[in-house]
Amino acid sequence: xxxxxxxxxxxxxxxxxxxxxxxxxxxxxxxxxxxxxxxxxxxxxxxxxxxxxxxxxxxxxxxxxxxxxxxxxxxxxxxxxxxxxxxxxxxxxxxxxxxxxxxxxxxxxxxxxxxxxxxxxxxxxxxxxxxxxxxxxxxxxxxxxxxxxxxxxxxxxxxxxxxxxxxxxxxxxxxxxxxxxxxxxxxxxxxxxxxxxxxxxxxxxxxxxxxxxxxxxxxxxxxxxxxxxxxxxxxxxxxxxxxxxxxxxxxxxxxxxxxxxxxxxxxxxxxxxxxxxxxxxxxxxxxxxxxxxxxxxxxxxxxxxxxxxxxxxxxxxxxxxxxxxxxxxxxxxxxxxxxxxxxxxxxxxxxxxxxxxxxxxxxxxxxxxxxxxxxxxxxxxxxxxxxxxxxxxxxxxxxxxxxxxxxxxxxxxxxxxxxxxxxxxxxxxxxxxxxxxxxxxxxxxxxxxxxxxxxxxxxxxxxxxxxxxxxxxxxxxxxxxxxxxxxxxxxxxxxxxxxxx
Amino acid sequence: xxxxxxxxxxxxxxxxxxxxxxxxxxxxxxxxxxxxxxxxxxxxxxxxxxxxxxxxxxxxxxxxxxxxxxxxxxxxxxxxxxxxxxxxxxxxxxxxxxxxxxxxxxxxxxxxxxxxxxxxxxxxxxxxxxxxxxxxxxxxxxxxxxxxxxxxxxxxxxxxxxxxxxxxxxxxxx
Numbered sequence: 001x002x003x004x005x006x007x008x009x010x011x012x013x014x015x016x017x018x019x020x021x022x023x024x025x026x027x028x029x030x031x032x033x034x035x036x037x038x039x040x041x042x043x044x045x046x047x048x049x050x051x052x053x054x055x056x057x058x059x060x061x062x063x064x065x066x067x068x069x070x071x072x073x074x075x076x077x078x079x080x081x082x083x084x085x086x087x088x089x090x091x092x093x094x095x096x097x098x099x100x101x102x103x104x105x106x107x108x109x110x111x112x113x114x115x116x117x118x119x120x121x122x123x124x125x126x127x128x129x130x131x132x133x134x135x136x137x138x139x140x141x142x143x144x145x146x147x148x149x150x151x152x153x154x155x156x157x158x159x160x161x162x163x164x165x166x167x168x169x170x171x172x173x174x175x176x177x178x179x180x181x182x183x184x185x186x187x188x189x190x191x192x193x194x195x196x197x198x199x200x201x202x203x204x205x206x207x208x209x210x211x212x213x214x215x216x217x218x219x220x221x222x223x224x225x226x227x228x229x230x231x232x233x234x235x236x237x238x239x240x241x242x243x244x245x246x247x248x249x250x251x252x253x254x255x256x257x258x259x260x261x262x263x264x265x266x267x268x269x270x271x272x273x274x275x276x277x278x279x280x281x282x283x284x285x286x287x288x289x290x291x292x293x294x295x296x297x298x299x300x301x302x303x304x305x306x307x308x309x310x311x312x313x314x315x316x317x318x319x320x321x322x323x324x325x326x327x328x329x330x331x332x333x334x335x336x337x338x339x340x341x342x343x344x345x346x347x348x349x350x351x352x353x354x355x356x357x358x359x360x361x362x363x364x365x366x367x368x369x370x371x372x373x374x375x376x377x378x379x380x381x382x383x384x385x386x387x388x389x390x391x392x393x394x395x396x397x398x399x400x401x402x403x404x405x406x407x408x409x410x411x412x413x414x415x416x417x418x419x420x421x422x423x424x425x426x427x428x429x430x431x432x433x434x435x436x437x438x439x440x441x442x443x444x445x446x447x448x449x450x451x452x453x454x455x456x457x458x459x460x461x462x463x464x465x466x467x468x469x470x471x472x473x474x475x476x477x478x479x480x481x482x483x484x485x486x487x488x489x490x491x492x493x494x495x496x497x498x499x500x501x
Numbered sequence: 502x503x504x505x506x507x508x509x510x511x512x513x514x515x516x517x518x519x520x521x522x523x524x525x526x527x528x529x530x531x532x533x534x535x536x537x538x539x540x541x542x543x544x545x546x547x548x549x550x551x552x553x554x555x556x557x558x559x560x561x562x563x564x565x566x567x568x569x570x571x572x573x574x575x576x577x578x579x580x581x582x583x584x585x586x587x588x589x590x591x592x593x594x595x596x597x598x599x600x601x602x603x604x605x606x607x608x609x610x611x612x613x614x615x616x617x618x619x620x621x622x623x624x625x626x627x628x629x630x631x632x633x634x635x636x637x638x639x640x641x642x643x644x645x646x647x648x649x650x651x652x653x654x655x656x657x658x659x660x661x662x663x664x665x666x667x668x669x670x671x672x673x674x675x
Contacts, residue, residue, distance in 0.1 A: 051665075167584070171539045171577040177570050178546050190553055190563040193546065216604060223600035223635060389635035390647075393628045396604065397655060400611045400627060401620075405665045413612035417605040424601060428593050429535040447566040459559030 003129055010356030014364055019062055019357065022055070026063035027365045030070020031373065034087050035078050035380045036391070041071040041087075043215035043395075045331045046207045047402040049338070057339040058354045062361045064335055068328055069121065069311040069362065072271060073369045076113040076304055077380050081106060089271040089307045092279040096292060096299030108242065109300050110377065112249055114370055116305035120257040121366030124312025127261050128319075128359050132348065136320045139345040144452035145463050149473040150267065150323060151446045155439055156477045157268030158326075162432040166484050169435045172426070176439030177446075179204055187451065199411040206334055206441060208403055210327060212416040213433045215399045217423025219392050245297055252282050252302035260309025265316050267325035268438065271307040278306035312362055319347055319355060323445075327437040530593045532585030539578030546571035603634035619671035620660065624652040 013019065033044045045064050052060035075087030080097035093113065100109040159169035182193040183203025194200040256278040263274040282302040283292045292299050315332070317323045322344035324330035336343050341351060348355050373380075403416045426433055457463035465471050550571050556562025607630035614623035628648045632638050659665045 165584075167577060167580055168535065171535070171574065171581065174570055174574040174577060175539065175542065178542070178567070178574065181567055181570070185563040187561075188554075188563045192553060192563060192567060193549055216608070220600055220604055223604070224595075224597050387637065389632065389637040392635070393607075393631045394651065396607060396631045397611075397624050397627055397651075400608050401624075401655065401659055401665075401667075404612075404615060405659075405667065408666060410612040410616065413608060413615075417608040417612070420605050420608065421601065425534075425538075428596065429531045429538075431535055443570070447561075450566070451561045454558055454561060457559075459557060461558070 003133065006133075006352065006356040007129060007360060009352060010358075010360030013058060013353050013357030014062070014361035019059055019361060020364070022059050022063040023066050023361050023365050024368055026066020027070035027073075027369050027372065030067035031074035031077075031369065031376075031380070032383060033067065034071030034074020034076075034090075035383055040214065040218065041068050042210060042328055042331065043218065043399065044071075045328060046211040046215065047398050049207055049331060049335055050402050050406045052335055053338055057336065057341055057351075058357045060335055060339065061332065061354065061358050062365075064332060065315070065358060065362060066365045069308065069365065070369060072304075072307050072311050073114070073117055073373055074380065076117070076300075077110065077373060077377060080109045080113065080300070081377070081381060089275040089303075092276050092303045093300055095279070096294070096296050099293065099295035100297065100300065103295050105295065108245055109297070110374060112245065112297050112301045113304040114373055116249065116253045116256065116301040117308040118366050118370040119253055120260055120305035120309035121312055121369075122363060123257045124261055124264070124309040125359055125363040125366070127313055128316055128362075129356075131265075132316055132320050132355070132359075135316065136345040136348045139321050142321075142345075142469070143467070144449040144456070145467050145470045146473070147321075147323070148446055148449040148453055149464060149470040149477075150321070151442045151449065153473050153477040153480075154267030154323065154325060155435070155442055155446075156480055157266060158435045158438050159268075160480050160484055161269065161273055162435050164430050164432055166481075168431045172431050172433065173435040173439040176436035177443030179209065179436070180440040180443040181447070186448070197411075199409065204415065204440075205406060205412060206330060206437075207406060208412045208416045209419050209440060210331065210437055211399050211403055212419025213423035213426070213437065214327075215395070216416065216420025217427060217433070219395060220420060220424040221427050222388060222392070248297050249301040252278075252298040253305045255281060255285075256302035256305030257309045260306035261313050263306070264310030264313030265325075267317050267323055269310070270314060270326040271310045274310035275303040275307040278302040308366075315358075315362075318343060319358075320345055324438070324441055327434060330438065330441040333441070532581050534593070536578045536581030536583075536585055539574055539581065541578075543571050543574030543576075543578055547575060600634040604631050607631035607634075615671070616668060617671045617673045619668050621652050621656050621669060622671070624655050625649065628652065 014023070029044065030041065033041055045067055048064065048067070052064065055063070071087055072089065075085055075090030076093045076097065079085045079090040079093040080101050083094050083098040085091040085094050097109045097113065100106065155173055159166060159173055162169040162172070178193070180203070182200055184191050184194075184201050191201060256274075259278050259281060260271075260274040263269045263277065264271070279292075279299060279302065282296075282298045283289050286292065286296070286298060288296070314325050314329060317325045318329040318332055322333070322342070324333050333343050341347070341354065399416070400413055403412050404410065406412060423433060426436075453463050454461070463470075464474060546567065550564050550567035553564030553567065554562035555564045555568065607627045610630055611623045611627040614626050625648055628651060632644065632648075638644070656669055660667055660669055
């Protein structure tokens with residue numbers, strides 16, 4: 001099916017009343033979630049995942065995807081207006097965005113963010129439409145050795161990008177792999193690490209762990225320092241960018257989009273890396289770098305474009321290879337698997353309505369967000385002034401009900417509480433949870449591909465190095481690891497991660 | 502902090518040593534905790550994994566991957582502990598115990614209550630227990646009423662509207 005036919009099919013799928021409705025619901029919810037600090041897309045998607053079981057698979061994915069990229073829009077709104085990044089990737093937007101708001105240019109900053117995000121979303125969607133079929137046909141030639149090397153690359157990237165030391169991130173990834181191995185081994189039927197508990201025979205549910213570590217863990221961390229949030233929003237003047245603004249926005253948006261599109265595809269990277277790389281890039285190429293941090297519109301447009309582009313393209317490895325690049329993508333795979341769809345290269349040929357419908361609805365969702373955000377700014381400002389001590393019990397309830405409803409199992413609820421405590425523990429000792437979650441999904445996959453590869457080669461490990469793609473991937477991973485040793489890269493990484501903190 | 506006798510070491514040296522010890526003792530906490538966590542869990546996993554058949558490289562058994570991964574985990578944990586002893590890490594910031602016990606406690610209460618007592622009571626319990634953990638919570642008619650209303654809404658939303666198979670009223674109360 002060529003691209004044009006695919007897009008037509010996608011259009012007819014995405015514009016059905018039910019799909020439009022759920023897309024709208026998704027982006028609205030996503031924006032709300034992005035606005036509220038303390039509730040992120042991962043926790044929300046894991047909460048809603050069990051409830052999507054009753055929906056047709058394309059509708060479910062459309063809504064969940066809407067939540068994800070919608071949260072990128074929401075995060076930037078509060079970042080600009082209240083200096084409160086609703087999402088981690090919006091932190092860089094606070095640097096210049098809030099300064100602009102203080103100078104009375106809030107409307108222009110919001111417009112820059114929205115326009116940049118929409119442009120990036122469009123380009124990102126087009127990129128998916130063009131590259132996914134190519135990648136899928138390439139992936140059909142992949143063998144287990146190539147998949148294994150890609151997984152290794154993904155894990156190493158997420159370790160390199162985690163804040164804190166590489167050694168800590170490595171430990172987290174290993175621990176995540178151990179968690180993934182709990183349950184019945186597919187090949188031999190042996191029950192591993194189950195402690196004789198029948199509830200563990202199917203392994204730990206990924207949603208339970210993710211909700212516990214991120215959802216409850218976030219709540220516990222937020223309860224640590226309950227400060228009064230400044231609900232004073234900066235006044236919004238005109239929403240239209242001036243001619244000067246428009247001229248200055250163009251190049252950063254283009255650069256941010258390009259950067260975001262590429263970084264989104266890299267497994268293990270994600271929106272956070274895209275947004276602060278774009279900020280660093282803008283600062284580097286600007287002729288007036290001293291303006292950054294004081295209200296430079298390039299510092300808003302570039303990162304916003306980058307994080308939205310990455311939010312679109314990070315679906316690519318998930319849809320075409322079946323490999324999740326980030327924890328959110330792992331949840332999307334979970335949604336697909338619940339419905340009985342196996343993500344991978346065949347998805348384009350076996351489920352074209354799903355794929356193309358999703359692609360087109362992502363563009364439609366971006367369009368909705370462009371028109372939603374600016375008028376509803378006042379609503380979001382009100383939402384954020386709801387005191388947290390009313391909000392978090394509600395979040396707890398949703399989270400608990402959601403987890404219980406996966407299997408009607410109270411064991412899952414207990415496990416989630418345990419992982420909430422664990423998530424808090426990791427935060428306190430300075431270990432980031434992202435490599436753990438990713439490794440929990442990728443670890444068992446890695447074991448499976450390793451087993452198959454070694455079976456084919458009769459135990460000869462050189463199979464990973466004779467295939468050119470596998471060798472190339474492993475080399476990139478090695479370079480990434482070595483670069484962390486170089487002092488210059490360490491400094492860049494620390495600066496970048498400092499800003500994100 | 503009296504580590505050394507008052508007269509045995511020259512004053513400046515003693516001050517520096519005392520300060521070094523205090524800082525090192527506070528600073529090792531973060532890494533030491535994480536390293537011990539990894540080492541202990543890695544070791545437990547390793548000993549369990551050794552019981553599964555290992556297999557060969559060409560035919561990996563169920564124990565192959567777990568043994569390697571848990572072994573690496575133990576090594577990583579030990580390295581982190583060594584790093585913590587070399588000093589220079591961060592100390593654990595202040596821990597608030599009340600939310601840490603109450604919020605997971607609320608979730609546990611939900612789990613314990615939902616089947617015997619039903620969704621309404623379970624949600625109510627959870628709301629109350631978790632809300633108490635905030636320092637800004639005040640017990641008054643408003644909050645109780647709010648909790649009741651919200652619990653009722655949840656029952657409406659999840660069971661009637663979305664149709665999840667959950668008991669509204671539990672086994673004990675029927």
